[in-house]
Amino acid sequence: MSEKVERAPYALIDGDSHVGMPLDLWDKYLDEEFKSHPDRPRHEVREEDGLAFFKCGRFSFPPKGFRGHLPPSGRPPGPLGGVDAGVRVREFMNPEGIDRTVLMPSRNIAPAYLGVPELGNAMAEAYNNWLSDMCNEYPDRMFGYGILNAADTDHALKEMKRCVFELGMPGVYVNPNVIGNTPDEYHTLNSEHYHPIYEAAQALGVPVAIHGFSDPYIEGFDRNWPSKIPLWSDINGFPMQGMNSLLALISGGVCETFPDLKLGIFETGVGWVPMMLDRLHERMEKFTPMVADSAPKMKLDPKEYIQRQIWFGFEPEDAFVESFIDWTGAPNRLIFAADYPHLDYEPGQTKEYLEDRKTISDEHKKMALHDNSIEFFRWEDTGAPKI
DSSP: OOOOOOOSSSOOEEEEEEOOOOTTHHHHHSOHHHHTOTTOOOEEEEEETTEEEEEETTEEESOTTOOOOOOOTTOOSSOGGGTOHHHHIIIIIHHHTOSEEEEEOOTTOOGGGSSOHHHHHHHHHHHHHHHHHHHTTSTTTEEEEEEOOTTOHHHHHHHHHIIIIISOOSEEEEOSEEOOSSGGGOEETTSGGGHHHHHHHHHHTOOEEEEOOOOOEETTOTTOOOOOSTTIIIIIIHHHHHHHHHHHHHTTSHHHHOTTOOEEEESSOSTHHHHHHHHHHHHHHHSHHHHHHHOTTOOSOHHHHHHHHEEEEEOTTOTTHHHHHHHHOOGGGEEEOOOTTSTTOOTTHHHHHHHHOTTSOHHHHHIIIIIHHHHHTTOOOOOSOOO
16 A cells, blocks of 8 residues: 555544445345346446446346446456455555545436335345445445435334444445435425435434435436526536535524434535525515415525534545635534546645635634544544544
């Protein structure tokens, strides 16, 4: 193993990087009961007009019109560091001086969108088992968000406990909505459908991560977002999902109902947060009866909920970190997100953030790179890295 580059006198923590899509995941990890199921989750890398699309059941990503590329035959899409722990450590963690990384699912996992809860459950279990095995190759440095199938809350509660107590995962991940087969089976984060998950996570002290992305493409599903606008998915889809999530959690009463629940919103940037707070404050001031009627459970100033229980992932080149801190007064709610191995990641970005970002204080940098993750993931502070 190559030398790890020391960047600071404390452990550097990356709270949001991604794993890829092993092509043999289901063959190796899917429960035997579902391997012969006619609708078993299968990964398909299909070609249309020379572009690569990834499909699992009725879930397809990216949406049609996205310009991707085809991987070499037999290779998983994306860099090998997305599926190979050794490559990730050698090519990313050591050169960047990252001591710990917490791994998010990528385009391959969306159990709440399959429309068949039993298959979504099997899908989540298989993924979590694979992720646990990958992390166990570097158990002191690599950790995972256990994914829950929010479509089946009974199973989600069991899987949450398994992920935390058996697999040792420091947090869980839920899709930002549930898409069933009828409109009645569509649920957003503020729906009471999610409440059992929140209640259990609050009781266990487990943080719940929401990863923004544009609403998925599902054939025949009439709630799909229009995606014919160039760059819609990347430019609008991610921050819009963050806006929807924050509004659901704050004005939808989730934070008020579960005051000790730790929530994280990732992959959406943070520049939109001041704008949302400004608009919320304006509505609360000028349309007080309407706000009281529409959001009766929102008892606090919106930024107080952020200060109390909502963390945000940010990439080191995000130009709006300073604005977020000014508007929220919550530098302790930012989590550094390298976003490896996505194209957003640039080698050397950690060093650049630490040394060249002069408009952010050293204290706030340490919060984002260390302290805030220690609190969010319920880790003990290890001080200076010894890895």
